[in-house]
Amino acid sequence: MPKREDIKKILIIGSGPILIGQACEFDYSGSQACKSLKEEGYEVILINSNPATIMTDPDLADRTYIEPITPEIVEKIIKVERPDALLPTVGGQTALNITLALEERGTLKKYNVELIGANIESIKKAEDRALFKEAMIKIGLNVPRSVLASSVEEAMGTLEKIPLPIIIRPAFTLGGTGGNIVYNKEDFAGLVRKGLDESPISQVLLEESLLGWKEFELEVMRDRKDNVVIICSIENLDPMGIHTGDSITVAPQQTLTDREYQVLRDMSIRIIREIGVDTGGSNIQFAVNPDDGRVMIIEMNPRVSRSSALASKATGFPIAKIAAKLSIGLTLDEISNDITRETPACFEPTIDYVVVKVPRWAFEKFEGADTTLGTQMKSVGEAMSIGRTFKESFQKALRSLETDRFGFGSDGNMEIEESIRYMAEGQDINTIEKELLNPRCDRIFYVREGIRLGWSMERLYELTKIDPWFLAQMKELVDGENTYTADYSKNGFTAENIVTMKKLGYSDRQLGFISNKNELIALYEKGESARKEYSMKLQEVEKNVRRFRIDNRIIPGFRLVDTCGGEFEAFTPYYYSSYDDENESVVSDKKKIMILGGGPNRIGQGIEFDYCCCHASYALREEGVESIMVNSNPETVSTDYDTSDRLYFEPLTLEDILSIYNNEKPDGVIVQFGGQTPLRLAKNLEKNGVAIIGTSPDSIDQAEDRERFADVVRRLNLLQPENGIAYTQGDVLGIAAGIGYPVLVRPSYVLGGRAMAIIYDQKSLVDYITTAANLSPEHPILVDKFLEDAVEIDVDALCDGESVYVGAIMEHVEEAGIHSGDSACIIPPISLSPEMIKRIISATESLAMELKVIGLLNIQYAIKESELFVIEVNPRASRTVPFVSKTTGVPLAKVAVKLMLGRKLKEFGLSEMKKFPFISVKEAVLPFNKFPGVDILLSPEMRSTGEVMGISMDFGESFYKASLAAGDRLPMKGTIFLSINRRSKEELLSDVKALFDNGFRLVATEGTARFYSDKGITCETIRKVSEGRPNILDLVKNDEINMIINTPSGKISKDDAYYIRQTAVRYHIPIMTTIQAAKAAIRGILEVRKKDDIFILPIQEYHKKVT
C-alpha cells in the first residue's frame, strides 16, 4: 500500500527527561521517527522537554516544542498546530499515558487528530492489566493468576486466593515503579499501599509469583496489511523475579528448541492481533516453566521500548524507523532493508553472533537505598556487547560496563575479587549463598566464586535459578582459566594458549593478571603503601600480554552485523570484534576521525555526551571527513548504524580501542566528547601512539592537576578558593583551620562528587576523615574553602587557539556547593551586573587561551561578594552543551569539531556572546521515587539522572515550566507547608508574604509559624511528627498540602524533616529544599497566576530572536 496522502502533519510526543526505566532509547526511537517521517515528506511537530536529545535538534522536526509534556500543554500545541495525526508509540510510557489523557479530555476528537501506530483501544488493552488478562484468556493463553485491587481492603482478600509470594504491580507506571514481591502476610498491606500510591489510577495487580521461571521477550512488528514479523528473541539470564531492565539478557534466545520457540512466536502474533496494535513494534514478555515448558504471558508493550532499542542494535534492524514508516501506511514489503539493500524489511533477522546486555547500577550514589534486585528497575544504564560465542560476548559485556572490571573476574580488581576470596577462604559460605539467593548487582561474580569453590551446577541452580546452560558457560570460562594457568606455568605465553583464551573473551588485563597472579596478590597484600606499585604493575603485565599478542599477530578481526547471517552482501559498516579467522572491515583511504563515545549511561555521564558525540559525527560528515564511532551503549543515537560512516560496537577500554585504531589507522581521535570514559584513557592512548585531536591531553592534565592548575590561575591573576592537599589527619585539620570553615572536602581519587562533603566545624571534619575518606599518603584529601551563599556560574565556550566564543553564561539557581548537575540553571544570568558578565567573559577568554584549548571548554565559577572565583575548568564537552545549543541555536559541539579540524571561529561568524529576549531554565530530574529511604537533600554528590528545559519570555514562567517538565506541578492555589531554618526565615519573608497576599493558605511548624505570624502573615501551626496527631504527614496523606518548602537546619539527621521529605516524594508533592529554589518557585507561581496562561513557542521561533 502506498503511504497515506490524507495526512500531512504529524505530532510526535517524546519521552521527556531521562529517568530510571526511561532513558536514551526514546531519543533513539524519536529521532528515527522524526527523520523517517520527514524523509517521507510529512510535516513533523515534536514535543519533548528534554534538551539533551538529538530529536529536539532544530532540524529534526519542522517545529519543535521544548515544553513540559502535560495533557494541557500538548492540547495547546494541538490547538495551534492542528496536526492531522499523532504518533504515540515512540515516546515510551510517557507518550502513551499522555495520549490516553488527551483522549479522556476529548482533545483528539475536538481537534480531529487521528492516532497512528496504535489506537486508544489497543493501548488500553495492553496497558490496563484487567483488560490485558481478559484478552489473553480470550485467545486461550495463560497468564499468572491475579487479582486487581484499588484499595488495601480489597487486596486483603487475595491472600486466600493466591499463594505467597505475591507480586504487586502498580498499573500505568514505568520501569515497574512501586512494584514489589511480598513474601509474608505482615508486609502485605504496606506494600499494597505503596503500589497504590505509585499508580496514577490507584490500582495494583496482585499476581501469582513465577519466581525462577525462565524469562523471554519477543520483539514483534505488524503492518497495516496484517503482516507480522519477529525481529528478535531475547532470553533473560536472570530468571523471573528480577526486572528485565535489571537482568543480564542475551539475544537470540539460547535454551529453547525450535518447537518451543515457535510456540512463543505463534503466541506473539496472536497477541499483537488480539490487542490490535495496527502498525509498528511491540514487545511481549513470556515466562516459561523450566520443568515442563508451560508458558505464561507476562506483559506487552504496544510501543517501541528499551528492549526494541536493544533488539535494533542487536540485529541491525531499525525497529523505530520501520515503525514510523508503517504508521503512515507503508507495508513491510514496501520498505527495503538498508543493510542488504536488495532484500525487503519484511523478514526476520537472523544473527550469527551472540549479544549480551548487562545493566549498570548507581547504588553508591544513594546511601540507604535497598540494593536488592526485584520487580522494580533500579539500574541507570546498560552496556551491550557482541561476540561470536556467549563466552566471548559475556566477557566483553562485563568489561564494557566500566565498573573497573575487565571481564568475568580475574582482572586484578582486588576490591571485589579479594572480598569474595576471603569469604571463601574464611568458610563464609553463608554470605556467598546469601548473595546468590538474594540478587544484588554483583551477583554474577558470586556465581563465579561458587564455581571456583567447586559447587555443583545443581547447587548453583537451586540458589540462582540461572539456567544450567548459562552456568555451564561460566564454568567453561573458569575451566579455561585453570587450563591456561597450568599451561602458562610450564610454557609461558604461547600463541596457542593466548589464542584459546582470546576466543574465550579474556582481555589482556585478565591475561596479565592470571599470568602473574601470585606476584600481584603478594604485592596487593602489602597493603595501602603498595597500591600505586600494584596498579602500575597491573598495567605493565597487561602491556606485556598485548606486546606478545601483537608480535604473534594475534589480533581481533572485525565482523559485520548484517541482519542475515552472511546470506547476503551487507553494505552498512557496522562491526564488532572477535577472535575468529576473518577481518571483514575494509578500511578506506579517506581522511577519517574516530570518536570515542560515553559507554553505558550512569549518573553524571548520560545522554548529553551522546548528543555531543553524534554532533561530532554530523560535523565530520559536513566537512567530508569519514567518521568512525566507537560505543557500547545500545540505547543511544550514536550506536545507530547510520549516525556515523562506520560504527564499532565495542567496549571502551584501552585494548579494544587500540585494536580498532590499528585496524582503521584514523587521522585522529576525539576523546573530549564522550565524558569521563574516553578522557580517562586519553593519556594512555597517546602513549600508545594515538593521535588525539583538539585540546591536547597535556592541556587536559594541566586543567585537572591541582598544582599545575593553581599556577595557571596565578599567572592569569584570577582567584581560586583557598585550598590544600592533606596526607594526614593533622594536615587536614591544619589546612582547614588555616583557610577557615566551612570547607569542601573530598578524596583526591574519586570522580563525580563521590564522597564529597561540606564541613562546618572541626568535629565533623574528624568524623568525615574517619568514616568517609580512606585517608593515606596514597589517598590524600583535597580541602577547599567553601564559599557559602555564593552564586555558581557555568560557562560553555569555544576556542580556536586565536579567539574565544562564549556560548553562554549560566547562573545556577541553587548555591555553590550543590553539584552543578543537580542544580537548576538559567540562561542568560538574571542577577549579574553587566560588569561581572564582562569579567566572566574575559576570564574565560584568558583561561581558554592559556590552556591552548581547541574546541570546547566548560568553566565553573563562584561569585561571592563581587569576587569571581574559578572553581574548575574542563577543556572538553560538558553536560550543559546541548542545553546551551538548544537555547541559543548555536550547535557548539559541531563547531568545536570543525575547530579541531583546523577551521576558525570567524568562519562561523562567532565572536560576541549571543543576545536574546527570552529566558531558558534547565532543571535536574532526580530518581528518589525509586530509592525510598534515601534523603532527597541536594549535596555536592550528583544524583540526577536527567534534565528538562523550560523556556519562555520571563524567568518565573520558565522556572515554572522547568519544574512542571521535571514532574513538579507548582500550585496556583491551595496550601503550602513551611518548615524553614532560622537563617532563611527573614530572607524568604517577602516571598512568603506574596503567597499569603495571593490567597494561599500557609501552615508551618511552630517556630516558622510564629515568625511569620509576628509579621502579620496568617500562618497556622501544625504538629511535627513527634508531637502527636494529626500532624503534617496526615495532612500530606490527605492531599491537603500542595507544596512544601523545607530548608534543612545545618546538621542533617533522620529528623522530622526527613520524614516530611520522604512523604513528599511518595505523594509527588513539589518540595523545595533550598531557599533559592523556593524563591524561584514562588516567582514562577506568581507570574503564571497573574497571566493565567502558559506561553508556548517552538524552538525554531525562539532561535529567530537570537542576535
Add this chain to the structure above:
Amino acid sequence: MTKKSYLILEDGLEFEGTGFGSDMETIGEIVFNTSMSGYQEVLTDPSYSGQIVTMTYPMIGNYGINDDDGESSRIQVDGFVVKEYSKTYSNFRAVRSLGEYLKNAGIPAIEGVDTRKITRHIRDRGAMRAGIFHDKKGALKRLLAHPKMEGSDLASGVSCREPYDYGDKKDGRPKVAVFDFGVKKNILTLLVNTGFNVTVYPGSMPLRQVLKERHDAIFLSNGPGDPDAVPYGKDLVTSAVKEGIPTFGICLGHQFIALGLGARTFKLKFGHRGANQPVKNMITGNIEITSQNHGFAVDIESMKKIRDIEITHINLNDNTVEGIRHKKIPLMAVQYHPEASPGPHDSQYLFNEFYKMIKR
C-alpha cells in the same frame, strides 16, 4: 582429548577444527542454514541427504536432543559444521547431547571453525563439494572423486521401500497418497491433523498402482538432490495431470510438478536454507515468513509460459518462484516448507487449502 579435524572445500579452502560426533571421514555438498534454532530438525530432514550442513548460528547443541523433534527416524545429513558445539545442554525435553546423537548415528561433525567465513565463501562461490577429514593426506583427491550434486538422484536413497499407513485412520476421511522422496515427519503429521487418512508410498511407485487404493488426492513430498535426475518424479506428475486427481507438492515435489508441466529447474548458487525467508502470497498480497531448504529452483520464465498456471508465491529476497497452482485442475505446489520444523508456522494454511481442493 580433542581430536583435530579438517574441513576442506573442493576449491582448496581449508579449516582446522575439532572433531565431534563420529570419527569417520565424510564428503558431500557443503551448504549453510541460517536458522538460529532447530538443529535437530535440520539433522533429520531427508532433504539434506548428501549434504554437509553448516549452521550460521554459532552456538549449537544448547538444548540437546529430544525424542520428539526428529523429522525422520535418523540423521540424514552427511556431515555437520558448527562454530561452537555446546557440550552442556539444558532443556526439560532433552535426553542426550548432540555429540552423542551424532556419534551414535556415525555422522562426523566439526566445531571450532569460522562458520561465517565458510558461509560467505559459499555465498560468493556457490555450494560445492567438501569433506570433513582427520587425515589431510589425499583428502582433496578423494573429495574431487565424489559425484557432484547436479545430476544426482538422491531421492531414491531416502524414500521408503514399502508403502505404510501414517497415523490413525478414521472412516469417512479423504485418503491421500504421499509419494515419499524423503518426506519430513511433520508433513505427515499435518496431513493427518488436517483430516486426511495418510498412506505413504515409495516415490518411484507408479501412479496407476497407487490409485488402485482409491485415493482422493496425492501429495509429492520434499526430498534431496537434483529433480532432473529423477525422471519418475516428472512422469508421476504427467500421469496425475491426466487423471485430474487433486495434487499438492512441496519442495522437490514442487519441482517435479514444474517439470511435469513443462517448466525448467536450475541449480541456485547457494540455495535457500533457513527459517526467515519472506514469501509473498500473490493472491492475498500477504507475506509469509517461511522455512526453506532447497538448492534447486523453478525457472520463472519457463513457468510463465505454461498455460493455465498461476504463480501464487514469490520469494521477496530474489524473486524466485515459491508457489504455483493450476487454474483448471486441482493442482498446487510450493517450493518452501509450510510444515516448518524448524521455522515459522505462517504457511500451515496450505494444508487446509489442499483439503478444500478435494472437497470441491
